Structure formats: structure tokens, C-alpha cells
Amino acid sequence: MSSSPTRKRPRSSGDQTDGPTTSSVARLRAASRQTYLRSREAQQLARLGQELQDERALFGEEQLSAREKEDLRRKEERYRLAQARVTLGTEVERNESERYKLPDIDTPLGEERPKTWEDEIARKRYESRPAPGDEMARTDQTEWEALQIKKGKAALEAARGNQLELNTLVGRDGKPLPDVSKLLAASRRSEDGARVHREAEERRRRNMINDRRSLPMFKHREALVDAIKKHQVLVVQSETGSGKTTQIPQYLVEEGFGRIVCTQPRRVAAMSVAARVADEMNVKLGSEVGYSIRFEDCTSDKTVIKYVTDGMLLREFLSQPDLKDYDVIIIDEAHERSMSTDIVMGLVKDIARFRGDDVRVVISSATLNTKKFSNYFDDAPVYTVPGRRFDVDILYTKAPEADYVDACCVTVLQIHAKEPKGDILVFLTGQEEIEAAEEMLKERTRGSGSKIGELIIAPIYATLPSEMQAKIFEPTPEGARKVVLATNIAETSVTIPGIVYVIDPGFCKQNSYNPKTGMESLLVVPVSRAGAKQRSGRAGRTQPGKCFRLYTKWSFLNEMDEDTVPELLRTNLCQVVLLLLSLGIDNLIDFDFLDAPPAEALLRSLEQLYALGALNEEGKLTKVGRRMAELPLDPMMAKALLASEEYGCSEEVIIICAMLSVNNAIFYRPKDKKVIADAARAVFSRGGGGDHMTLLNCFVQWRDYGYSHQWCRENFVQGRTMKRARDIRDQLDGLLDRVEIKRSSVGTGSKVPILKSFTSGFFYNACRLQKNGNYRTMKNPHTIQLHPSSCLARSEIRPRWLIYHELVFTSKEYMRQVFDIEGRWLFEVAPHFYGEEDVEDTSKRKMPKVVGKSGGRS
């Protein structure tokens, strides 16, 4: 239709600054998708039934392996249950008494309540945590992380093209094999086993040594070590698969360098790389080689190579501003430009000057744009090591695509029909699109099952429960093809084996922060050229691949940004500013950032910190500020926690802070069980107090049930997320002494002190009900909506005053995580911020005036 090469899309990056303008095409698309999704829900059950029939018809019982049979049986059971549920359907409320309930655990006073199997599991899990430093310390990680490590190892091997190693991690039946260490333990039971194991172990070691020697990095060993000896700061540029992360630290140790720290942007990477290096060096993980991540320090006095998350290293600056414990600091994956990496680089640049020849710095990046890093570090030399990856054919469309979800499905089907064997990875922006694409693909492959091979559809996004995420790692059966529908989680965080084709529509959801309004926006924007390259690279990990870009080459060259805007330039800086101040960096405007954030964002952060009492009039850190900086929380939450001491409810407040820290991923809401899931959730909201008390009730109930996984399933709560909240709660609990907060609890039924504590931290986020039913913020008057996920969005009564946890612009300007307060609390907790006249109950006096005026307002 149009000859112009612009692509139709819901919102382009240009719209961001123009405010919430939506093109009519996008509106229509959104509307039709809504309708589609609604009708889809009704079809869901019928489809499951159909699926079962198909499966029975396609593969008779005799062709199935034991595992597939088991799967089928489960599916049938699920179908039976789902059908039974539908007949109950909307009568859930009334039939409450007939539904399955957890056994009553109330017991007479003074009696210990009987141990249920959940308790037993919780206890075992707890007790089985190995001490730090244990071999292959698989400590208190979630299944997801355990899986990730396996995957990380497999990916590492796959990147080296070593099929043998891969097979030792994933068996032929697709089940991940147990750890080497577990195999070892098992085989030790017999003499024979011990011999078999020894031989296998020797073979494995020989292979590993050969592997190390065959890495591209190996040829550069001497030159690289020399360069590091010669130059204080060295930038190493190399593609993934060259072995830089695992090899450089080993080379340095072999050459007699002292203690080495290497940062990683992700926890799992730090753990899996450390495990790999310990294995290669034939030492116990946690001894000479270790890792340190939040909740888990797996290092010892002997540790010479330590892998840490960049956020962790940032925290280390607090206790050791010159990092004198380390002789070499390696900043890996610098090209990702995570917020912590950027700050760490700024601080490392500083200590490099301060410490002089006593420290070595290596910046490691995968992009070609290493010039920037080099310039930043006073023209440090760049050492380039070629990577080892396979060619990827890049294909563009001739004309822009109007509906990229549809275009993705068409491309998938084309690949499936015409291209040789190999799995497909599709990048979409979010859960909604992934679900829509999944449906579309299922619809279109229905009935063609026998003509072309089976198409296995596997979605993956961060909030998908871990059991379902595991599907993407299952090997594709012979004759079938797997298509993975992913968010940008698959760009960096997750590596999926066997991908040969990548489909890239060129969009992703990106968060950006507006310091003026304090609003975050989560909008669909075009990816950068660097992002597109990253995506296409996912096709060439194990063999040559193809990448289908659903946009024109012209768009790629002319419309896309070179690089993704660094995170530091599009986030709320309060926490960063507080950290830098507590490191004694007072003049933030002059701090040497790789890319300096807008001065406005810095000023707004300083203003907020001042309002919270973290700074005094001179902009110097106060005692309150120093205590706040100790807490791994957003300053507002940190303030709420400090205030909780006064209100005698620190126990409750740390729970809520922990629950707020895990991102909106607590309540799971399957499409086909919305009603039940919502009902389960509503129970936690009884007793009022908004979303904050809902979160507290949820956690407390989970705890009362022995942190049971079964309880989570019953209540549509994500166990993985709760586990994380518990870890954060425990960490905060451990920090209470350090920031001198007494443990205190208000017990049940008393919510006012808790809400007042949060008001002390979040008074800036107060808003008031307008006559037209909307809410308007107190500062920077602005009309905002209650997010539909809030428990208050459903209630009949609209509270006069609300405080929100965060403001996010998606389709509208929404406040998320909200609780109701009394206006006078604002004056009570923040008299420096609100006048008495701001918060007095003006309903009687001013109402007529407001009514008269409200017609012409936004």
C-alpha cells in the first residue's frame, strides 16, 4: 500500500516524547486482538480435547515412550479436571464448601501442629542446603536456576561444538542427566562403578583439556597476557564462544597474577561460569574458584578467581572503596551496558588512577564498538580475538509488514514446510503477543499434522512458571520441529540449544523513565541495530543459520538506532545516587559516567532523597541516608523500613518490601481459570489495606502453611517468586541489626502502623480522588488510573486518598500496588512536604466548586 519504508507498529520510539498518541491502525489491531483473545478463552477447553484426540490418532499408544505416555496421561487428567471445573464454573463462590480444601491445621493450644508432608519437604530443603564451599554447591536455588546452570553448561559446550560434552548433560531421552558429582556419588557404591567412573572422568578431563586448547582465545594466550602486563587497562573485544570469560582469568592465574574478580550481569552466568572454571582447573567450586551473588557467597580465603554479579561488586565498594582485595578486575559483557556495569566502570576508572600500577583492569565486550570503552579509559589499547561462530544468512522483507505477529506465523510455517531441519526462535514483545502467536500457529497447523512434520510450540517469558519454561530445553524429536516464541529473555538470559532459524520482527518492550513526572513507561519500540545483531547471532551457535528480519534493509540502516539506550539513561536514579553519595562522591554532575544521565534525572533524585531526609540542605548524606544506603531496596522502601521501627512493625514491613521487590509476578492467572484465580487472590485482600496488605497476607499464609509448594498451586501463587521473596525477606531481616532497627510486630488485625510506615516512605506518591472518579497526584497534578490488577480497582468504594508504589504508562497512566490512607497521615509523616491545608478534608466545603468545574477538565 505505501511506498514509504516506515513500518506500521503500535508505537514508535518517536511517539514516546509526543505522549500517548496511538495510530488508528494500532488501535484497530489492539481492539481486534482483544476480541480474539476473549473468544479464544472459550475455545481453550475444546482445543485441549481436540489435541488429545489428535495425539491419540497420530501416535498410537505403542509408539510412545514411557515418558510420552506419562505426558499423555497427565494431559488427559488435566482435561478431565478442567471439564469438571467448567461445570462448577461461576458457582465457585457458592460451592466453596464442596471444593477441595487443604487439611485444617488448627490444633489445640500448646500442641505442636502435626507435620504435614509440605512441612517435611520444606524442612528437608532447608536442611539439605550444602554449606558454602561444598563441591558443586547447589545451594538454595530454585529449580529454574538449577536448570539454567545445566543449560549454561550445555550452551557453553554447544558453543564449542563439542557434542560429546553436551550429551553428558542432556540424555537422549531429553531428560537432563544428574550432575557429574551425583553420578560420582552413585557410582562409588560399587568397586566396578568406581573404575567405570574413573575412566569416564579421565576421558572427560582429556576432552576438556583439548577443548581449552582449541578455543580461539588459546592462540592469543601469550600476547594477551603480555598486553595485560604492559597496560593497566585493556579492552578485549571478542564474540561469544571465544572463551574469554572462562580462559582469561585462568591464564592470568597461571602467569602468577594475584586475586582476580570478574563481573557478570546475571546470577546464573556467574554461577555456571565459576562451576565450569573450577572444573577445568580441577578444584572444588568455592575454593580457588568461586562466585559471589546475592543470597549466596561461594568463596573462601583461598579464592583467587571470583565471579560476581556486577550489582554485587557495586555493593562491595561500600565496604572496600578501593577494592584492594583484587589485583585484577575484569568487567565482562560490558557491551550490555547494564546499570551496574556502567557504574562499576565509572568507579573502577577512578580506582585505577588512584591505585596506579597495583591493579589491572580488563574490559571485555562483544561489540565492534569498543572505541567508546577505549576512549573512556584514556585510550586504552583494544585487543581483538576472533570469535567462533557460524555464518548466519540475513534476510529482509521487501516491504514493511503491517501485522508482524501474523507475519511471524506465516514465516514460521514457510520455514517449517521448506527449510531443512532445525529449530526456530521468534522474538516477540510480550506475553500477550506470544499467546496470540501460539494460538495462530496451532490453528494453522491443525489438520496438516501428517503432511508435514509436527510443529512443537514452546513459549518462554520471564513470568511463565518454571515447569512450563522447561519445555524449550527438551530436545526436538526426530521429524518434528520446535518453534520457540520468546521475549527478549532469549536475547541474553536464556540460550536455547538447536536454534537454526531466527525470526526478528524488530520490536521489543522497553522501560523508560520520565524524571519530570516520575512515570515509567513500558512501550513497544524498535530494537537497535546492536539488538538485531544479537538476535540474529542466536541462529549460528551450533551450525550455519538463517535470520528472517521482518523489516526492510532500508529500515535497518536508516530507521534503527545504532545501540540500545543504556539503562542508566532511562531509569529512576534514586538508588544509584544514594549509593554514589554514600561512597563519598558528592559532585554527581561531574562524575565521569561513560554516558552521563540527564542532569534533570540526577536533580530529581537528589530532590527526592532530600524529601526523604537522606540528604541535608547542603546535599550531604545524613545518618538516615547512610542507613538507607545499606539496604538493597529502593530509597522509598528503605525509608518505609526505617520508619517501621517507630511504628513497631518492622517484621511486617520487611515482608511487604520483599514482596514488592519481586516484580508483579506473584499471582499467576491462567487464562482458563481466571475466575478461580481471582477468587483465590481476593481472599488475601480481605480486611482492607490495599495491595500492600494483600501481599503481606499472602506471604504470611504461605509461611503458616510451611512454605508449601502445594499451597502455592492451590492459591494460584507462583512458588518460584515466593521463594525469592522469602530470600529477600531473610536478607532484610539479617540487615536489620546493621541499620539498627529493632524487630517488632503489630500482630494481626492492626494495619494502620504498617500503612503509616509506607506513607513515610511514599508520601511523594500520594493522590486524591476527584469528583469525576479519577485520581490526581498531589505533586505535579496529573490524572492517573488505578491499575486493573490492584485489589482496590474492583472495590465499590473509592478511597479518598491513595498512595501508589509505582506509576507506569502502558496503555494508560496506571498506578500499580496501591493502598488507601487518611489524608491527615500525610501531614503527620511529612510535615515538611505537605501543609495542613493540602490534606484537610475539603469534601464538604469545596465539593460544589469542584463539581461545577469538573466538566471541562481532562
Added chain:
DNA sequence: GAGCACTGC
């Protein structure tokens, strides 16, 4: 009356 990319301490 209607919705949540991804990390990290």
C-alpha cells in the same frame, strides 16, 4: 472495567 520487556543488590 481491564493488564505486567529484562536484569541486579
